Amino acid sequence: MQKTEIAILGAGASGLFLARHLKKNYILIDKNTIPQKIKMSGGGKCNFTNEFVTVDNYLGDKKFISKILNYYTNKDVIKFFSDIPFQKIKNNQYFAKSSEYIINKLNQKKFIAEILKVEKKDNFLIHTSKGIIEAKKVVVATGGVSFKTVGASDIGYKIAENFGHKIVTLKPALVGMTLQKNEFWMKNLSGVSVFSKVEFNNKKFRDNVLFSHRGITGPAILNASLYWEKGNIKINFLPKYKKIKSNKSPSNLLNLPKRFVSEFLKSQNIEDKNQNLEFIIEKLQNYTFAPAGTFGFNKAEVTKGGISLEELDDFESKFVKNLYFIGEVLDVTGELGGYNFQWCFSSAKYLADMLN
Ligand SMILES: Cc1cc2nc3c(=O)[nH]c(=O)nc-3n(C[C@H](O)[C@H](O)[C@H](O)COP(=O)(O)OP(=O)(O)OC[C@H]3O[C@@H](n4cnc5c(N)ncnc54)[C@H](O)[C@@H]3O)c2cc1C
Structure with missing residues (x-):
């Protein structure tokens, strides 16, 4: 059995950004080798943030969202990606020349396997299609359920529910x-x-x-x-x-x-x-x-609803110590225009600094 300090479940925008900033020992688990949603985002050019980011661009707990967005801002994100080619479109939306640049910049070593369930004994046991991984801490970054065709799943919500968390009803959003x-x-x-x-x-x-x-x-x-x-x-x-x-x-x-x-x-x-x-x-x-x-989840850019922030304390479960959630799996959803990646990066950076 592989052992690690921190298991990050999901290597999409939030999981990768967290891994990139962690100074601790971790294993990043995903069934996909490529972050598919980053790849397809912004028509293949990843709209990674916006010039004007305020809490009013989001649905969810305003106070908490505001705290996280102020901790790691759009300016911080732009600075982070400043060495890749990008452009501002419609005077406010930041797009990479190609999503590939974002993917290459964030890329990390991954353990490629499907996550099946998470148990808590003394440590966490993450059951995957390729065996069990033992971790002291678990971060769930498995995203929303829209676009199942590229590997999205409800595993994050299931893990949360199994540990007693409430899920705010999931609905397709940013959709026709x-x-x-x-x-x-x-x-x-x-x-x-x-x-x-x-x-x-x-x-x-x-x-x-x-x-x-x-x-x-x-x-x-x-x-x-x-x-x-x-x-x-x-x-x-x-x-x-x-x-x-x-x-x-x-x-x-x-x-x-x-x-x-x-x-x-x-x-x-x-x-x-x-x-x-x-x-x-x-x-x-x-x-x-x-x-x-x-048009439904198959066509929706994001899932609104998700793991309720009321039962979390700075991304950590109030019920299970050392269990964390970040990114789209949470009950936070942004408008079109780079707001959702901004949320993923801000939540991941906040947690990385907490865990380091
Ligand atoms: C077509 C499209 C275009 C978009 N364009 C933009 C845009 O331009 N700008 C913007 O801000 N947002 C955009 N979004 C939204 C954005 O992609 C998401 O909000 C963001 O990717 C969420 O990041 P995340 O890390 O929380 O989850 P994800 O990026 O979805 O990552 C979750 C990861 O978990 C993995 N996973 C899930 N279940 C399992 C399992 N059971 N076992 C193993 N691995 C699993 C998945 O493979 C995935 O890699 C777009 C979305 C879509 C669908």
Whole structure:
């Protein structure tokens, strides 16, 4: 049986970042040789942080999240990756030239095996597909359940539950939304994208909305999905509209894809006539609809909900000493734009300094 001081379960963003900063003896366990989510993130360019990170970009315990984000900030993350090629996009999102640079920078030696369960005797016994590892301390960094196709699993939640922890209901987030019948007109617009302002409760996102054969997606909708439980989402399809005098028909006059205006008007039974312009603009700026649901975990960038922070004391279980949780497995979820990796890195660095 292999023995170690610290077993890190999961070599994704948070597990790797922790390992990179630990000065103690550890074994890093993962069933994958490559951190698949880092690889596929940001369209292969890993959006690793954001220029403007505040607790308001996250769902979860504000006080705790704020403490961790202030401990290891976006500036610290940018400094850490300063020797790899990266660029700022949309004035705030930091992307690597390729995810490979992030992976190479974080890469650590791993024990490749599937984690099956964790027991506590005098020490922890981690049962894997390749035997048992004994550890004095265990850090669970096994991430969320979305994208099972690349190896995501619910093992972190199971381990937590077995040790008596509460799991805040898991839901897909940063995900496209499905439509009720009234909105099926959007399905005819697959591939069309419209810059919009999307609002849900007090959250507002100005970015693209993308129509797809399954429903509605794009960055503004993905962000709204983080906060949406049920109820109406409001879309302003003309957030930048300024009045102009013209006799053209609305579909020719408005700065919107013609196909979109035509389907929209059909769905509202309004004629594409200049006399209707003001009425049409009002409709386009105040469109509300209740999504039927989401595209589900297979398409979700993250899992919202997770291990409740109430039962942790600075990432350590209040029930089992020397058992820790970091990263996405926790009940902390960020918006689109590098916030989730920032959380992984901040939580991992905080714990590394605690354990060192
Ligand atoms: C398509 C996509 C794009 C994304 N883009 C971005 C982005 O640009 N910016 C951003 O901030 N966030 C992005 N995210 C979210 C981000 O990838 C995650 O929030 C982050 O990877 C979570 O890190 P983690 O270390 O907590 O978990 P993960 O990175 O998921 O790592 C968990 C690790 O545990 C391993 N594991 C799980 N179960 C077992 C088991 N039973 N046995 C052994 N190993 C196991 C997995 O193989 C994995 O390596 C994206 C997510 C997706 C799916």
